[in-house]
Amino acid sequence: MVKALLVAAALVASVAVFLVLTYVRRSLLSRMGTVAMAARLSRRMEGRGWAPGFAVYRQDTLRWYRMFSLALGPRYTLSRTDLHVADKRDPAGAEAQIFPPEVEIIRCKHSGGEVELAMTKSAANGFLSWLEAAPPGAAFYRTGSE
Template identity: 45%
Template sequence: MRILELLGICFAALFVLLFAIFFRLRLFMVGGGTIRLQVRVSTMVAGRGWSTGVGQFVGDELRFHRMFSLAFRPKRVLNRTVLVVEERRRPEGPERLTVPAQWCVLRCSNGEAGQIEIAMAESTVTGFSSWLEAAPPGQPGGTSRPVIRPRTIEQ
């Protein structure tokens, strides 16, 4: 009988944990201005190190929250005043196992923070580039600088 009680407690704890994770994601999505994306958090192994999550647009910041985390603080914060997209490409090599084929991988320079790679759906890239270019007049990061270099993607 003790084994069944222990299994029941473990099952209930797992259920509460999963509920908390998805409730947290739902809280981020309620206000709108969110997108699904992946951020490359590690470049130790080629094509690996991608983390799935939700991007939340808040003013001049894109806040990345990991999907399977309980933290309310973002894992990464990208500021549009210093963010420049340098390359746009399709997933290649081992990345194709993690990143969906219809998504684009954007290699960005994030000011002094260095390089960062993010992946998002093709339709989301259009909105993302509009957000980058839509800074208020007079701010750095407005439409006076090139954001995404024109380049066609071969299929």
């Protein structure tokens, strides 16, 4: 009985520590100005593989962090000079069940492959504006085939 109580207490303490650390990490990152944005981490099943997260815009990079992670670093760091918009679309199929109607999915290509990002239409406008606002001489916002 005592052993079971100790195991239960350790489990509760572990969950509490995880939640506190996740909250502290989120609070620290939110001070940098974050935007809610999901990223598709897997394409094994159609419409699946999305992870909630948030992005932090820097001068020439977008850093995407998983929402529920203890990692301090971003999962993706996308360079504006290497990022090309392949297409924009509304959620379809299973995606329409997990995302609200005001979400837009943007598929981007970069030297490391492809990434799909889901965000509200206003966040998508901000994302596209950030791409277009590249300084003179840098790469510019491109859509469609290269």
